[in-house]
Amino acid sequence: MTLTELIDALSLHVVCPPSSPEREVRNVYVGDLLSRAMSRLQADDLWITIMTNTNVVAVAELTDVAAVLLAEDVALLPDAVHAAQDNGIAVLSSEKSAFELCRDMAHILKANA
Amino acid sequence: MNEPIRFHFDVDGENFSSAGEASVTVKKRLRQLGYPPDVIRKVSVAMYEGEINMVIHAHGGEADIEVGKSEIVIILRDKGPGIANVDLAMQEGYSTARDNIRALGFGAGMGLPNMKKYTDSMHIDTEVGVGTTITMKVLL
Ligand SMILES: Nc1ncnc2c1ncn2[C@@H]1O[C@H](COP(=O)(O)OP(=O)(O)OP(=O)(O)O)[C@@H](O)[C@H]1O
Numbered sequence: 001m002t003l004t005e006l007i008d009a010l011s012l013h014v015v016c017p018p019s020s021p022e023r024e025v026r027n028v029y030v031g032d033l034l035s036r037a038m039s040r041l042q043a044d045d046l047w048i049t050i051m052t053n054t055n056v057v058a059v060a061e062l063t064d065v066a067a068v069l070l071a072e073d074v075a076l077l078p079d080a081v082h083a084a085q086d087n088g089i090a091v092l093s094s095e096k097s098a099f100e101l102c103r104d105m106a107h108i109l110k111a112n113a
Numbered sequence: 114m115n116e117p118i119r120f121h122f123d124v125d126g127e128n129f130s131s132a133g134e135a136s137v138t139v140k141k142r143l144r145q146l147g148y149p150p151d152v153i154r155k156v157s158v159a160m161y162e163g164e165i166n167m168v169i170h171a172h173g174g175e176a177d178i179e180v181g182k183s184e185i186v187i188i189l190r191d192k193g194p195g196i197a198n199v200d201l202a203m204q205e206g207y208s209t210a211r212d213n214i215r216a217l218g219f220g221a222g223m224g225l226p227n228m229k230k231y232t233d234s235m236h237i238d239t240e241v242g243v244g245t246t247i248t249m250k251v252l253l
């Protein structure tokens with residue numbers, strides 16, 4: 001599923017637009033502890049988190065995730081928004097919880113399979 | 114490419130929000146130089162964790178990266194408090210991070226274990242009250 005399709009299917013808000021909207025999302029990782037995320041995240045993952053500081057952007061950049069998805073409507077801090085824009089990191093958000101996002105994603109992936 | 118490529122960074126200990134900048138810069142340069150994704154990933158994880166540790170545990174420090182023919186060497190030096198018990202610090206889940214640091218997402222106690230896991234060798238030279246130097250190598 002591409003980022004554009006994902007944004008559409010889950011009605012996500014775009015905080016920082018993806019530099020390549022047609023990038024394929026391969027897998028999902030959920031977590032807020034940065035050093036665990038750092039070791040588990042793979043390139044092209046969708047990373048669901050409620051962390052909002054610039055360190056999220058650094059981890060996303062270093063792991064080559066396809067996008068960061070902020071759950072529960074948390075707002076990225078201004079520093080982090082600038083860092084994401086400067087580095088071309090896609091940041092999306094939703095009022096749904098991490099569980100609801102994963103559940104909806106599983107439905108979509110199943111329907112597309 | 115016969116001469117090794119060297120990078121040097123002063124890592125600011127005050128600024129949590131710019132933490133990781135040195136690692137991001139190295140990652141981008143390695144990518145431009147055409148290194149394979151698995152090498153870039155190893156260097157990124159190891160250097161990021163070490164850089165962050167200098168910021169949150171040691172009031173900052175210095176990072177030197179040497180990209181040679183057969184290996185990439187990462188040296189992180191700080192004049193922080195040192196690590197009293199290295200075996201304990203290396204255990205997954207062990208952390209002395211305070212609540213304000215944990216609120217940023219640090220403190221899982223996985224940084225040092227990640228550095229070991231993602232490098233081909235890691236050496237910690239530390240003395241309480243003097244500082245810590247960590248040398249890591251990723252083979253090419
Ligand atoms: N450069 C350093 N100077 C002094 N103490 C350090 C240094 N690096 C690590 N430590 C000590 O070792 C402990 C374990 O480090 P580690 O990186 O594994 O976990 P953490 O930094 O606490 O949490 P995480 O890395 O998961 O966010 C730290 O909590 C700290 O007590």
Ligand SMILES: [Mg+2]
Nearest residue numbers: 162166224225
């Ligand atoms: Mg750490």
